[in-house]
Amino acid sequence: MKMTKYRSHQPGDASEMEALFVSVFTQSEGEAEGTMVGKLVKEMLAETEPCDVQGFVAVDGERIVGAILFTRLTFEQDVEAFLLSPVAIASEQQGRGVGQGLINFGLQELKQRGVRIVTTYGDPAYYGKVGFQPLSQDDIPPPYELSQPVGWIGQSLTDHPIEPIPGRCSCVKALSDPVYW
Ligand SMILES: CC(C)(COP(=O)(O)OP(=O)(O)OC[C@H]1O[C@@H](n2cnc3c(N)ncnc32)[C@H](O)[C@@H]1OP(=O)(O)O)[C@@H](O)C(=O)NCCC(=O)NCCS
Structure with missing residues (x-):
């Protein structure tokens, strides 16, 4: 049996x-x-400075069966923060824990690389399984107005809870379109 790595x-x-x-x-x-989403991923990988995009894949044999991208969020205050989006697990491999395994792997790697905060904009029911909790937009401003504020969630990768970060927030160029928010 092949193992997912x-x-x-x-x-x-x-x-x-x-x-x-x-x-x-x-x-x-x-x-x-x-x-x-294909266009978004292509742009993220081609047009983002390597230090501002961190990607991880799940591999089954030679084949990529899962992928996830984290891109930098920049605040007026100096803080190492990344946004998780998007994630995809090959359709026939869904529901077997690969998504949670890949997200947890990525979070561990980012923690080792000194990242302090990870946010995402997605389904709290799913991302709650891997440590994400609701964020207040007053405390952690999203880069664009959100069509579904309940989806703004995040987690600290340090021993301390997330503290408010005043001022504006911006995302990488590939995500700089209100259509994604
Ligand atoms: C969402 C996705 C990444 C989850 O990965 P996965 O490997 O299928 O999920 P896992 O096996 O790790 O986790 C399964 C658990 O999450 C739940 N779950 C899966 N997709 C969910 C969703 N969209 N919303 C809420 N819960 C979800 C399952 O019910 C299951 O719960 P359980 O552990 O209590 O039984 C994957 O299904 C996928 O690629 N979906 C299509 C693309 C997508 O929606 N991406 C996310 C938005 S960027």
Whole structure:
């Protein structure tokens, strides 16, 4: 039996990661969403400074069966913060713990790299399983106005709870479009 392994993404993974996102989101949300997420992932990988994007993949044999991207959030205050988005697990591998395993692997790696805060914008029921809790927009401002404020969630990777970060927040260029928020 093949075992799923987790590792950091490498430059040569880009097209396979993009294809995975297109396929998974097309199956779960439809073709338009699949195309949009594929474009987002392509731009994130091609146009973001390497220090501002951290990607991780789940590999089954030679094949990438899961992928996740974290990109930098910049605040007026100097704080190491990343946003988790998007995540995709190959359709036939969903519901077996690969998603939670990959997210936890990525969070551990980021912690070792000195990241202090990770936020995401997604389903609190799912991301609550891997440590994310509701964020107040007054305490941690999102980069854009949120269409679904309940989805703004985060966690501290240090021993201390998240403290408010006053001032504006900005995200990487690939996510700098209100359509994603
Ligand atoms: C969402 C996704 C990343 C989860 O990965 P996964 O490997 O299937 O999930 P896991 O096996 O790690 O976790 C399964 C658990 O999460 C729950 N879960 C899975 N998808 C969920 C969702 N969209 N909302 C709420 N809960 C969800 C399952 O009910 C299960 O709960 P249980 O452990 O109590 O039984 C994956 O299903 C996927 O790629 N979906 C399509 C793309 C997507 O929606 N990505 C997330 C938004 S960026």
